[in-house]
Every structure is written in C-alpha cells, then in structure tokens.
Amino acid sequence: MLPVIAIVGRPNVGKSSLFNRLAGERISIVDPTPGVTRDRVSTIITIHPPSEIDDDTALPRVAELVDTGGFGIYSAEGARFDDAGKDLATLAPDIEAQIKAAIASADLILFTVDAQSGITSLDEMIATMIRKTGNAPKVVQLANKVDGPSWEAHAAEASALGFGESYGVSTKSGMGIRRLMETLWSRLDATTPDRAEDAAMKVAIVGRRNAGKSSLVNALAGAPRVIVSEIPGTTRDSVDVRFELDGRTFIAIDTAGVRKRKSWADDVEYYSHTRTESAIRRADVAILLLDASEPISHVEKTLAGELVEAYKPTVIVVNKWDLVERTRKPGDYLDYLSQELPMLSFAPIVFVSAKNIDKTSEAIAMAFNLHTQAGHRETTGKLNALIQDILTERGPSSKLGTLAKVYYISQIATNPPTIALVVNKPALFEGTYERYLLNRLRDEVPYSEVPIKLVFSARRREEKGAAGRGRRA
Numbered sequence: 001m002l003p004v005i006a007i008v009g010r011p012n013v014g015k016s017s018l019f020n021r022l023a024g025e026r027i028s029i030v031d032p033t034p035g036v037t038r039d040r041v042s043t044i045i046t047i048h049p050p051s052e053i054d055d056d057t058a059l060p061r062v063a064e065l066v067d068t069g070g071f072g073i074y075s076a077e078g079a080r081f082d083d084a085g086k087d088l089a090t091l092a093p094d095i096e097a098q099i100k101a102a103i104a105s106a107d108l109i110l111f112t113v114d115a116q117s118g119i120t121s122l123d124e125m126i127a128t129m130i131r132k133t134g135n136a137p138k139v140v141q142l143a144n145k146v147d148g149p150s151w152e153a154h155a156a157e158a159s160a161l162g163f164g165e166s167y168g169v170s171t172k173s174g175m176g177i178r179r180l181m182e183t184l185w186s187r188l189d190a191t192t193p194d195r196a197e198d199a200a201m202k203v204a205i206v207g208r209r210n211a212g213k214s215s216l217v218n219a220l221a222g223a224p225r226v227i228v229s230e231i232p233g234t235t236r237d238s239v240d241v242r243f244e245l246d247g248r249t250f251i252a253i254d255t256a257g258v259r260k261r262k263s264w265a266d267d268v269e270y271y272s273h274t275r276t277e278s279a280i281r282r283a284d285v286a287i288l289l290l291d292a293s294e295p296i297s298h299v300e301k302t303l304a305g306e307l308v309e310a311y312k313p314t315v316i317v318v319n320k321w322d323l324v325e326r327t328r329k330p331g332d333y334l335d336y337l338s339q340e341l342p343m344l345s346f347a348p349i350v351f352v353s354a355k356n357i358d359k360t361s362e363a364i365a366m367a368f369n370l371h372t373q374a375g376h377r378e379t380t381g382k383l384n385a386l387i388q389d390i391l392t393e394r395g396p397s398s399k400l401g402t403l404a405k406v407y408y409i410s411q412i413a414t415n416p417p418t419i420a421l422v423v424n425k426p427a428l429f430e431g432t433y434e435r436y437l438l439n440r441l442r443d444e445v446p447y448s449e450v451p452i453k454l455v456f457s458a459r460r461r462e463e464k465g466a467a468g469r470g471r472r473a
Helices: 015-023 087-107 122-132 149-161 177-187 193-197 212-220 265-284 300-307 330-340 361-376 380-393 434-442 459-470
Strands: 004-008 039-048 061-067 108-114 139-144 167-170 203-206 239-245 248-254 285-291 312-319 350-351 406-413 419-425 455-460
Touching: 004 015, 004 087, 004 459, 015 061, 015 108, 015 139, 015 167, 015 177, 015 265, 039 177, 039 212, 039 239, 061 149, 061 177, 087 122, 108 122, 122 149, 139 149, 139 177, 139 380, 149 167, 167 177, 203 212, 203 265, 203 300, 212 239, 212 312, 212 361, 239 361, 248 361, 265 300, 285 300, 285 361, 312 361, 330 350, 350 361, 380 406, 434 455
Parallel strands: 004 061, 004 108, 108 139, 139 167, 203 248, 203 285, 285 312, 312 350, 419 455
Antiparallel strands: 039 061, 239 248, 406 419
16 A cells, blocks of 8 residues: 555645645646535655665655645635535535545645645644644644745744644745655655556546436445535546455546536536546546436537547446336336437446445446456457458448458557558548448457547558659649
C-alpha cells in the first residue's frame, strides 16, 4: 500500500489548488463557490529527493495525495441551495465524515489555513478534531496565499494551532512548494513506484444524475467511500477509488452526473462535465450506468456516442433493476436497449441493484474481461485469411465497377485493437462496408465485445499512379 497524504482545512483556503499544484496537473475543480469539493479526490504523486542530497541511492517517495471537502462547508455564506432549491446543508455530515476518514487513514496531514484571513474559529475546530484522532504528529502545518513577502509574518501565526512550524506557500505563484516537497520526502518512508498500481485497470463509471454511480462504488467498497444523496449532482469531481477483487487491482472512477448543457446551473457544472470527459479518456474500460426505472434519455445517448468515439470498451450496467423486475422482462429490456443505443450493440449488459449490492461484482468481472479483450493482439496470418474470406463472401460495391483489393492486413495496436488495411481504393471500404466488415469481424476475432478500429490506406504505388495521372491531366 502507498502512503497517504491528506489535505484538510476549512472552505476556500486553497486545498484543491494545492492538490493540483502538488500533482502537477488540474485534477480537482477550483472555484470560489463553497462546497465544490465534497468527496475524497485522489491521485498518485512522485516526490523526488532534494537536489542538495548527493546520494545516488536516494529514492523517490511515491504517495497517494487526497483532496478533501471544506470542513463546516455550509457555514459559509452563499451557495447553500442548488438550482432546484435543494438544501445542500444536508450534505455537511457526509462531507465531514469523508474528511474524518481521510484524517484517520493518512500517513501525513497537510492542515491548510489562509494566511490572508488569519486563524478562524473553524481552523481551531479542525485542529481540535485532529488532536482527538491522535494524529497530531502526522500534521504538516501550511499557510496558503502567501503571495508576497508582506504575508510571510501572517503565515507564521498558524503555528499557534499547535502543530509546530508553519510552512508558508502560495499555490498561485508556487512560492514555498519546493520546500514543502522536500519536507514531505523527508517525512515519508522510502518507496519506489508500484508497477502494479500503474497497471491497475481504470474503470470510469458514467451516467446521468442519480443513476446510482456513487452507490455502485460504495457497494464495491463495502463502505461509504463516496457521498450518496438524493440531491442530484452531489458528486462534482471525478473520484478515484482503488479496489482489490479476487486478487486483481482496479481503480473505479466515480464521475459527476451528466445532464443537458442547457440545464447547467454554473461554471462548476461545466468543470464537472470536463472532468467526466477526462475520466473517459484516461479509463481503460467504462461502465455506462442506466437507471432501469427511467427511460433512456438524450444524455445516455450522448454518453454512448462519446464512448464509441473514444473507442472505450463499455459495460452497460442497468441499475435499480429490483424496482422494475416484477413488471419488465430482461429480454424486453434488451430489445429496448438495442433500439435506443444501437451504437453499443456489441457491449455486454449486466443487470444490478447497487443499493442491495446485487451482482455488482459481475459488472467488474465483465470489465476485466473487456480489458483483456482490448489488450489482445491477433496474428497477421489469421487476420489476412479472415478478411480475405469476408471479401470473397461479399466485397464492397462500386458504381464504376472497380474491384476492391486488399494487399496487406495487420493489427498495429491494442487498447483499442487497431487493424490496418492497405487497399487499392480506401473510399470503397469506408462507410457502409466498414460497418459490415466490423460486424463480420466480431463473429471471428477474440475481441468481439470491444470497439475495433479499422485504418484504411492506399498502397503507395496506387497513390503515385494517381498523382501521375493528375499531373498529365
């Protein structure tokens, strides 16, 4: 297990900005609206030895960095109610429970305050909470927003909270970050990058609001790892949660619920949507979570199209099946899905009830299966024989009577399986015949349930001949 570094503090002291600065990329959403971060958002960071250490054997420290919500989040003025009038203050106990869980499991705690605002009663409440857990020795006291020399004295005031020296930093300019990283390196045990962690399958769970994405993650975890609420849009960030199932490690990425752009309430929803798109891009497999009690909407159709365009292996998981199983038959629902989501006709389907933890492990087992399929590489000889047989059975038609020819076929990549075909006329193969070829390939290749990418290119001799004819004309 990697050591865990948790960032805690009251709202708007710059925790998410610090998280992104230490991670070296924008992962957590940064916005002045209170309550943007609600769940624990995590990423893996590598901390290199200080430059002044002249020791070739000094190893980097690898740790899991965790961003948490602001403690006492809805005591802040504004943004208490969402665009539907729901009282977001009801989320406060869940947010605080996530913070306490992060503190309890952390190897180091970056207790962050705002140097420009000074120490507040809420900062003192957090300090008391940390001391009650017995984790005070794990605290690194930070004062953020030291954006110039005039704020350095204010940063020192944070040491009055009782956790030793206060480190002044500025996530805006980067001041003090190098010194902080050196401190983290010295306080963590020597670790090397865990290749098993790097190789862990990443599964993005996407779907509309309140489809049950967070419930599915918690069902897999067997604990309230992410906040579940009846309030739509509770999850704002994409949250990575690591699991081990039957000896295999995977990372579930819980994403924000998607709705139509015209319904977006604020900039935070825009950022949440971009995080969902990013989660799809970095995932190895996607779970498209559907609510069995609701009809397929434009949102699910759009998400399905995005998954196909990204060539992501996808498991269609029909959640809340326990609510409709008395009135609907699985066979009828499968017919319904084939009509509404034809672009994912090849994707496997699993019926679950995340609330009752029914068959959720089957969905992950299927995700592992798809990950294996997407990583398979077929031999050139088998592909050549297979596609030649398909062409003999039915080749592409041409209005001019041009005969389609395939000169060479090879799988050039995996994840997704990518097959290159050198042909005489690429235009003959694209469109309708490409779809036919894909359907026929799925009957024969060992990756029939994942997206397959076909790349058609003309033989160079054909290209040169066409160029010559063009010059003569």
